[in-house]
Amino acid sequence: MSERKTNRPFVLAAVMLAMFMGAIEATIVSTAMPDIVAELGGFSLYSWVFSAYLLMNAATVLIYGKLSDIFGRRPVLFIGIGIFLIGSVLCGFAVSMEQLIVYRFIQGIGAGAVMPVATTIVGDIYTKEERAKVQGYLASVWGISAVSGPALGGMLVEFVSWRWVFWINVPLGVVSVMMLFLFLHEKVEKKKPEIDYIGTILFLIGISVFMYLLVEAGKTAYTVPLLAAGMLALLFFVIHERRTAVPMIPFHLWKARPILIANVVSLTTGIILIGISTFLPMYVQGLMGESATVAGFTLTAMSIGWPIASSLSGKLMMSVGYRTTTLIGGAALLAxxxxxxxxxxxxxxxxxxxxxxxxxxxxxxxxxxFIVSIQNAVEWHERGAATASNMFMRNIGNTIGAALLGGVLNSRLAAYLQANPEAPASLSVDSINELLGEGAAMTHSARFILNEGLTASLHAVYWVVFLFAVVSFALLLFLKKGE
Incomplete structure (x- = not known):
């Protein structure tokens, strides 16, 4: 690493821009989804738009982390951003929900590089003493993206087209790549690439099967054989990871209690995060009757609270300690x-x-x-993998959450319609397509029944979210003072 040639302020700006692109993706697509469903149909596939993206993101994040330790941060990040932008352009041209899901897979493959490698670059060019402060700056990206993302998304949906919520990524990605090319200079000892392909395939099979079962919520006739196949794949994955010299998940890093708890809690908070960002716009638009712009601003509030707390997190860790800081955060999640x-x-x-x-x-x-603690615990040659492991757990939480909560919503809504004697036979889960659109052809009684069903279903989703907040807080209690 040649810090002498690296222009740190410009690199930080480029990294923040790349992270902004990833952060804006979370809120801007959620804001647009009710309108996407209204145009393309396929409400029953709603959660797959998120799950497809998150699955590939989770499956590739550790590979990119490992590659960045071998080839350097810059080329790996360039490749990731390039694939992400190709996927973004294709998403904007989708003409069916199925097409959109395929293109989101492509987008997710590239997205796996953006957050972990960008965060690792900051860990490389700043000292241990500077990292807590700079991580606060990075966290402010969520606030900036949140203020502009949902508002911009809402306005694009209302006044132009939902397709632009994907195309807006292109100029952001191009500028970030140009700045990193000009101002980030690395001195990397290139090693022979040793990638855990077997582990990646086993993981992808296992998590894909469980994600499918969660979304379908028992509606498939092959539940038992699929469940067995998924469990076997994950079992072999764990066995393989413990034996291979180049594991996809570096389990030895998890032996430290703070890293173990940080990663497990990142899983549960990932479920909470996707539950709110995915379904809140639907609640605000479909049930409260507000516009896409207003729905976007309700998500903005979360991402304003995030950077404010992140900027305070470094100071809190210095004054009251790591454990107390995380417990205060856990209490806020409960509330x-x-x-x-x-x-x-x-x-x-x-x-x-x-x-x-x-x-x-x-x-x-x-x-x-979590990020400051993990980066301080490892050396440069493992920092990419260690940072990526935490991002990986949050992404897995996002993936599981999108599938699990999508399954809860679909099954609860289907059960409500089936149990309601006044519900017309024509009403189904996909009738929400019309409810989220103009709903002009829908009778008043059908609209009322769908509203009630959607309200009950979303309440079930949010009770599950609260349950994971309880689990997160309970896990944080296992941290010891001084850690």
Missing amino acids: GGLMFAFMDPSFGPLWAGASSFITGVGMGLTSTA
Whole structure:
């Protein structure tokens, strides 16, 4: 690493821009989804739009982390951004929900490089003493993207087209690549690439099977054989990882209690995060009757709370310690989850926004503390893999959450319609397509029944989110003072 030639302020700006592209993706697509469903149909495939992206993101994040330790951060990040932009362009041209899901797979393959490698670059060019402060700057990206992302997404949907929520990534990615090319200079001892392909394939098979079962929620006739196949794949994955010299997941890093708990809690908070960002716009638009722009601002609140808490996280760790900082964050997650669980359409978007903000505070306090702790615990040659392992666990949480909560929503809504004697036979889960659109051809009674069903289903989703907030807090209690 030749820090003498690297222009740190410009590299930090380029990294923040790349992270902004990844961060804006989370909120801007969620804001557009009700309108995408209204145009393309396929509400029953709603969660697959997120799951496809998150699955490939999770499957590739550790590979990119490992590659960045071998070939350097810059070329790996360039490849990731390039694939991400190709996927983004294709997503904007999708004419069916199935097409959009395929293109989101491509986008996810590239996205796996953006967050972990960008974060690792900062860990490389700044000292241990500087990292907590700079990680706070990186966290502010979530605030900037949140203020502009949902608002921009809402306006694009209302005044132009939802397709532009994908195309907006192109100029951001191009500028970031140009700045990194000009201002980041690395001195890397290139080694023979040793990639855990077998582990990657076993992991991909296992997680894909479980994701499919979660989304379909028992509707497939092959539940038992698929479940067995998924469990076997994950079992062989764990056995293989423990034996191979180049594991996809470096389990030896997890022997430290703070790293172990940080990674497991990142899994549970990943589920919370996707549950809110995926389904809140649907709640605000479909049930509260607000516009896409207003729905976007309710998500903005979460991402404003996130960077505010992240900037305070470094100071808190210095004054009250790592354990207390994460426990305060865990308590905020509990409070936010409870507010979502008790939310009613009559409460309006202010309640939704306040719930988001408090949840964002919890996310900011915990995630920043986790990254600083992990990066301080390892040397340069393992920092890419260690940082990626934490991102990996959050991505797995996102993936599981999108599938699990999508399955809860679909099965709860289907059960509600089946149990309601007044529901017309023509009503199904995919009738939500019309509800999220203009709904002009829908009778008043059918609209009322769908509204009630969607309300009950989303409440079930948010109770599951709260349950994971409880699990997160309980796990944080296992941290010891001084860690």
